[in-house]
Amino acid sequence: MGCGKSSVGRRLAGLTGHRFLDTDDLIAQAEGRSIPEIFAAEGEAYFRDVEHRVLSEQVGICGLVLSTGGGLVLRPENREILRRLGVVAWLDADREALFERATRTGKRPLLQTDNPRETFFRLLDERLSVYQEVADFRVDSTNLSHDEAAQSLLDGALREGRRFEY
Numbered sequence: 395m396g397c398g399k400s401s402v403g404r405r406l407a408g409l410t411g412h413r414f415l416d417t418d419d420l421i422a423q424a425e426g427r428s429i430p431e432i433f434a435a436e437g438e439a440y441f442r443d444v445e446h447r448v449l450s451e452q453v454g455i456c457g458l459v460l461s462t463g464g465g466l467v468l469r470p471e472n473r474e475i476l477r478r479l480g481v482v483a484w485l486d487a488d489r490e491a492l493f494e495r496a497t498r499t500g501k502r503p504l505l506q507t508d509n510p511r512e513t514f515f516r517l518l519d520e521r522l523s524v525y526q527e528v529a530d531f532r533v534d535s536t537n538l539s540h541d542e543a544a545q546s547l548l549d550g551a552l553r554e555g556r557r558f559e560y
């Protein structure tokens with residue numbers, strides 16, 4: 395959460411000329427309301443169902459940079475779809491940098507708790523093994539600008555793209 399998937403993903407698409415999509419944007423469009431509004435009105439389980447649906451609709455689309463929500467990979471079926479869609483990158487940073495980025499806007503619904511810091515690090519710890527499992531490669535963006543992170547993602551994707559050479 396907050397590692398830069400949306401902002402860096404958009405720059406990556408700019409580098410490659412691919413279309414850019416973000417599952418959070420697709421969810422908000424499909425629902426006609428914002429992510430915080432969906433969480434507040436319907437809860438996380440409902441959000442995860444819509445998230446799965448919009449991801450499923452991307453299957454078969456080529457030439458795409460797709461940013462996801464930070465929790466999309468929690469469902470095994472979503473991990474399976476991602477692996478079939480293309481090269482999967484894990485955009486990471488050190489824990490404090492991630493927390494600082496994730497809390498810049500104060501809008502992330504899962505961090506609306508009494509202790510956002512504790513919540514954030516608990517979620518991160520719960521998710522690390524899943525990120526590791528699904529990703530083809532990882533980029534540590536702690537000391538990278540947005541553009542440098544996008545370039546590192548491109549380098550990694552070109553390296554790992556062999557999985558899709560038939």
Ligand SMILES: Nc1ncnc2c1ncn2[C@@H]1O[C@H](COP(=O)(O)OP(=O)(O)OP(=O)(O)O)[C@@H](O)[C@H]1O
Pocket residue numbers: 395396397398399400401402418461462463464495496498502535536538539540543
């Ligand atoms: N490499 C970076 N250096 C400094 N700030 C960054 C970097 N990457 C992203 N940020 C900043 O961190 C904040 C969160 O970025 P962004 O919204 O792109 O993250 P995200 O991974 O899409 O979050 P979410 O999981 O909520 O969808 C933004 O203010 C963004 O500009």
Ligand SMILES: O=C(O)C1=C[C@@H](O)[C@@H](O)[C@H](O)C1
Pocket residue numbers: 395418429462463464465466502503504
């Ligand atoms: O990390 C998460 O579970 C989330 C991250 C955001 O991108 C949104 O998908 C939503 O706020 C949930």
Ligand SMILES: [Mg+2]
Pocket residue numbers: 399400401416418461462463
């Ligand atoms: Mg995002």
